Structure formats: C-alpha cells, structure tokens
Amino acid sequence: MTESEVKSLLVETGAILEGHFLLTSGLHSPMYVEKFQVLQHPRHTAALCAALAERFVNDAVQVVIGPVTGGILLAHEVGKSLNTRAIFAERENGVMTLRRGFTIEPGERVLVVEDIVTTGGSVQEVIDVVKCAGGIVVGVGILVDRSGGKADFGVRSEALLHLDIQTYSPETCPLCASNTPITKRGSRKI
Numbered sequence: 130m131t132e133s134e135v136k137s138l139l140v141e142t143g144a145i146l147e148g149h150f151l152l153t154s155g156l157h158s159p160m161y162v163e164k165f166q167v168l169q170h171p172r173h174t175a176a177l178c179a180a181l182a183e184r185f186v187n188d189a190v191q192v193v194i195g196p197v198t199g200g201i202l203l204a205h206e207v208g209k210s211l212n213t214r215a216i217f218a219e220r221e222n223g224v225m226t227l228r229r230g231f232t233i234e235p236g237e238r239v240l241v242v243e244d245i246v247t248t249g250g251s252v253q254e255v256i257d258v259v260k261c262a263g264g265i266v267v268g269v270g271i272l273v274d275r276s277g278g279k280a281d282f283g284v285r286s287e288a289l290l291h292l293d294i295q296t297y298s299p300e301t302c303p304l305c306a307s308n309t310p311i312t313k314r315g316s317r318k319i
C-alpha cells in the first residue's frame with residue numbers, strides 16, 4: 130500500500146478529524162486521527178496490517194505487541210500475517226505493563242506495533258516493558274506517524290503514513306486562547 134492509498138483510506142472512512150483535541154500526552158492539537166473509524170472495517174484492518182507485517186517479514190519476529198486499545202487489533206492482525214504470538218500491554222495505575230498472564234521470554238524477538246504516534250511516549254513505554262522482560266525489540270511498526278519525524282525509538286521503525294500535525298502545550302494552544310471547546314478521545318485517563 131502506498132502512503133497516498135493509506136491517506137485516502139483514512140479520509141474515506143472519516144478518520145481525519147478537525148477540532149480541538151486533548152491528546153494522550155497532554156498536548157493539544159487541531160487534528161486527530163480517529164483510527165477506529167478505519168479499524169472498524171476488518172477488511173481494512175487486515176489490509177493495513179498485512180502491509181505493515183510485510184516490512185518485517187525478514188526479521189524472524191516471534192511476538193508482536195502493541196499498547197491498548199488499537200494495539201490489540203494491530204498486534205493480532207500483524208501476528209496473524211507473520212504467524213507469531215500476539216499480545217498487548219496496558220497501563221496499570223498509570224504504568225505500562227504486561228497483564229493477562231502474558232510473558233516475553235529472555236531473547237525473544239519482539240515487534241512493537243502502534244496505531245498512531247504523536248510523541249512516541251506510548252511506544253517507548255512498551256519498548257521498556259519488552260526490554261525489562263529481556264526481549265529483543267526488532268522494530269516498531271506504525272500505521273500513522275504524525276510526529277513529523279520527531280519520534281525516534283533507537284530501532285528501525287516503519288510507518289505506513291507519515292504526517293506532520295501541529296501540537297501545542299496547553300499554555301501555548303491558540304484554540305484554548307480562543308475558548309474553543311476541547312474534546313478527549315482515546316482511553317487514557319489523565
């Protein structure tokens with residue numbers, strides 16, 4: 130899939146939103162990629178994840194892991210393509226962790242997947258979980274990297290679509306200054 134095909138799919142499914150959004154990092158943004166607008170279509174999810182898996186087909190991946198919520202679907206579908214285990218990480222009392230009896234064995238080759246990267250903080254938390262368990266992070270697979278190239282995980286990362294979307298700290302946000310109501314999507318409680 131080309132970047133323009135991925136972008137068209139997001140536009141067609143209504144995933145690109147404009148407004149005033151509180152992001153999981155605490156930053157504000159005038160745009161939000163609501164990944165579940167596209168992920169609600171299993172055939173699109175399967176096609177996107179197959180394209181992502183293709184980038185890591187020669188990396189001898191043994192486990193695919195992503196952060197809740199979208200990471201559950203992504204890990205499952207990428208793991209299906211690569212014929213590996215698929216697990217997910219979630220925050221417990223604010224700390225990213227493995228629950229549900231999931232384990233990563235020392236030396237296991239792990240691919241981290243993520244739907245959207247803004248600051249890269251969530252992916253980094255998952256990388257830390259993998260490393261803490263002794264796993265080897267072979268790469269990061271991303272549907273949409275909206276960081277404008279700023280996110281760097283110290284391993285090969287591959288995104289199906291690269292965007293450079295403005296973010297603001299709450300103190301400098303022009304939408305706050307103009308009293309535009311803010312909305313919070315996503316699952317993180319901050």
Ligand SMILES: O=P(O)(O)OC[C@H]1O[C@H](OP(=O)(O)OP(=O)(O)O)[C@H](O)[C@@H]1O
Nearest residue numbers: 153197198247248249250251315316317
């Ligand atoms: O790169 P970052 O600054 O960490 O931001 C990106 C993360 O934020 C969103 O998840 P969110 O925590 O909103 O929950 P969700 O996956 O349940 O929507 C998104 O799905 C990424 O996981």
Ligand SMILES: O=C(O)c1cc(=O)[nH]c(=O)[nH]1
Nearest residue numbers: 152153161162164245247
């Ligand atoms: O940074 C986020 O929380 C975020 C941004 C975005 O565009 N889409 C999303 O699901 N989360």
Ligand SMILES: [Mg+2]
Nearest residue numbers: 196197198199
């Ligand atoms: Mg998420």
